[in-house]
Amino acid sequence: MTRATNPSASPTIGIDLGGTNLRVALVSRDGDIVAEEQVPTPDTFEDLVAAMAENVRGLTPPDTVTAVGVGTAGMVDFEGTVHYAPNLPMLRRAPLGKSLRETLGVPIVVDNDANAAAWGEVCHGAARGCRHALLITLGTGVGGGIILDGGIYRGAHGFAAEVGHWQLDPDGPPCACGEPGHWEAAASGTALGELGRTRAAEGRAPNVLARADGQVDEITGYHVGDAAEAREEDGLAIIEEYAGFVALGFVGLANILDPEIIVVSGGLVALGDLLLEPIRAAFDHHLEGADYRPAVRVVAAELGSRAGVVGAAAFARELEIDG
Ligand SMILES: [Zn+2]
Numbered sequence: 001m002t003r004a005t006n007p008s009a010s011p012t013i014g015i016d017l018g019g020t021n022l023r024v025a026l027v028s029r030d031g032d033i034v035a036e037e038q039v040p041t042p043d044t045f046e047d048l049v050a051a052m053a054e055n056v057r058g059l060t061p062p063d064t065v066t067a068v069g070v071g072t073a074g075m076v077d078f079e080g081t082v083h084y085a086p087n088l089p090m091l092r093r094a095p096l097g098k099s100l101r102e103t104l105g106v107p108i109v110v111d112n113d114a115n116a117a118a119w120g121e122v123c124h125g126a127a128r129g130c131r132h133a134l135l136i137t138l139g140t141g142v143g144g145g146i147i148l149d150g151g152i153y154r155g156a157h158g159f160a161a162e163v164g165h166w167q168l169d170p171d172g173p174p175c176a177c178g179e180p181g182h183w184e185a186a187a188s189g190t191a192l193g194e195l196g197r198t199r200a201a202e203g204r205a206p207n208v209l210a211r212a213d214g215q216v217d218e219i220t221g222y223h224v225g226d227a228a229e230a231r232e233e234d235g236l237a238i239i240e241e242y243a244g245f246v247a248l249g250f251v252g253l254a255n256i257l258d259p260e261i262i263v264v265s266g267g268l269v270a271l272g273d274l275l276l277e278p279i280r281a282a283f284d285h286h287l288e289g290a291d292y293r294p295a296v297r298v299v300a301a302e303l304g305s306r307a308g309v310v311g312a313a314a315f316a317r318e319l320e321i322d323g
Contacts, residue, residue: 012320013056013065014313016113017041017072019087022048024055025306027313031124033306035059045090045099053103067107069316070096071116071308077158080110086176107319113308114161115152117265117301118145120311125302126263134259135301136163138246138266141176142184146257164188168248186245189268192221196238207232221268228274239271240278247282254296255288265301276300 011034016023018041025036037055042048056065074085080097082088097110118135127133131150137143142164146153154160164184165177172181173194185191196219199205208227212218227235250262268275280298284290303310
């Protein structure tokens with residue numbers, strides 16, 4: 001097997017660990033998924049490590065795996081220990097990297113899932129070729145990955161880029177983490193649904209309300225998005241208001257970090273320019289000296305739900321080069 005002994009050509013393994021599913025993929029040097037397994041996320045740490053190892057072995061001939069990259073929800077240190085992950089209760093100070101390394105006998109890199117997705121977009125997606133980039137995921141929460149000078153910025157302990165928990169308004173609504181006024185409490189996909197419910201309860205979103213069968217409590221971000229796609233006035237107005245909250249965080253981050261590009265990912269990106277145009281407008285309006293600096297591009301992610309495994313596999317490639 002010449003391919004297996006030639007790190008410049010052989011695929012690497014990327015693993016994306018989420019609260020619901022565990023994805024394990026064999027990824028080519030070009031970022032294409034060659035083969036993939038997806039299973040429900042096991043409940044215990046031991047079962048999780050076993051499931052990861054089993055699926056890695058299932059995708060590759062014996063002794064051909066050269067390195068594995070893992071992107072997991074949660075706070076991960078440089079040793080690959082997951083300290084805390086709200087949606088993965090089996091991972092509290094869990095030595096995921098060490099256990100997987102002992103089980104598989106190959107170099108392992110473990111990082112935060114948003115970092116993996118950001119790296120995937122830089123290596124193979126919307127931020128290809130960029131040395132200074134932000135990836136922001138608008139989902140249940142708001143996640144982020146920061147690329148500085150061509151590499152992931154991890155901070156002193158590996159916990160950097162928890163952008164969703166940036167307190168923008170001390171008097172704002174509570175975040176899922178308990179603190180008031182964090183960015184994600186206004187800018188997550190969950191927050192879009194909340195904004196829709198608020199406007200409907202005020203009688204200002206009749207079309208959105210109709211899409212939820214007249215039940216205010218049933219309104220989600222999808223109803224708002226559907227109304228916007230149908231060019232219904234209330235749906236468009238709620239998206240524009242929501243886009244303002246998203247842009248508020250983008251502006252702060254761009255003022256501090258001066259990126260070339262901000263890549264937006266998450267399910268809401270399916271709305272395309274319906275969402276991105278109002279974000280761009282608010283961003284350009286509030287960015288310091290916007291008329292006197294190169295434009296910061298705000299674009300949709302290209303890899304979709306593949307970004308995590310593709311980025312994790314790209315991390316693994318660096319291990320091969322280092323080793
Ligand atoms: Zn928070």
